[in-house]
Amino acid sequence: MPLKAGPKNAAAIFFLLIMFAGYAGATETAPSPKATIDHPAFAFSPVVAGTEVTHSFPIANQGQVPLNIPGVYAG
Amino acid sequence: MKTDGDAGKKITQQATVYTDDPQNATILLSLTGEVLAAADINPKAARLIGTAGSIIQTDILITPPAINPFDITGASAEDGTNIALDLKKKPGPDTPHFVLRVVNTRKNPGRYADKIILKTTSPISPELVVRAFGMIREN
Numbered sequence: 001m002p003l004k005a006g007p008k009n010a011a012a013i014f015f016l017l018i019m020f021a022g023y024a025g026a027t028e029t030a031p032s033p034k035a036t037i038d039h040p041a042f043a044f045s046p047v048v049a050g051t052e053v054t055h056s057f058p059i060a061n062q063g064q065v066p067l068n069i070p071g072v073y074a075g
Numbered sequence: 076m077k078t079d080g081d082a083g084k085k086i087t088q089q090a091t092v093y094t095d096d097p098q099n100a101t102i103l104l105s106l107t108g109e110v111l112a113a114a115d116i117n118p119k120a121a122r123l124i125g126t127a128g129s130i131i132q133t134d135i136l137i138t139p140p141a142i143n144p145f146d147i148t149g150a151s152a153e154d155g156t157n158i159a160l161d162l163k164k165k166p167g168p169d170t171p172h173f174v175l176r177v178v179n180t181r182k183n184p185g186r187y188a189d190k191i192i193l194k195t196t197s198p199i200s201p202e203l204v205v206r207a208f209g210m211i212r213e214n
Binding site: 007021033034035036037039040041042043044045046047048050051052053054055057059063067068069070071072073074075 | 076077078079081082088089090091092093094095096097098099102103104105106107108109110111112113140142143197199200204
């Protein structure tokens with residue numbers, strides 16, 4: 001049945017628009033951290049046995065919220 | 076990453092970083108490289124084989140690699156009852172090398188084993204170990 005223009009129908013359409021807007025908002029991606037690393041692999045120059053090799057791997061956060069690193073596991 | 080005992084190998088160590096980034100929940104890191112011996116020791120061990128009463132000796136050539144130059148400040152045997160040591164420093168084209176003469180002092184037939192410890196000025200390899208084995212036969 002076609003809707004007739006009137007105060008009741010206008011209110012119903014407005015209500016539906018509000019609901020749709022709320023639904024559309026709910027599907028937007030929430031802000032999240034964005035971890036980036038330029039060089040995840042590093043090849044070191046030859047070393048003598050017994051040398052301890054250390055290297056820093058800077059990890060940047062380009063997201064809108066803080067990045068958490070709950071763990072790092074070697075192996 | 077420790078490299079003890081990895082001389083002559085190409086080694087790789089990996090680590091996994093866990094994040095709360097849904098697009099990069101894990102990041103794999105890796106370190107790779109070649110590990111060289113603290114010194115070139117040739118031959119690797121002193122083998123003293125011969126008849127009792129004869130002169131039995133061998134020379135060990137010790138060459139520090141260019142990335143780990145050092146001096147040897149002392150040579151001693153762990154046991155020392157069957158061998159005598161003489162260390163000489165020789166000039167080399169790049170770095171000096173060392174000749175360790177190991178002389179059998181055992182008069183009677185039998186077998187023995189000893190460990191020669193070389194003290195060096197290298198902070199990476201303050202000690203080098205050369206094994207010595209003797210087999211003295213009857214004359």
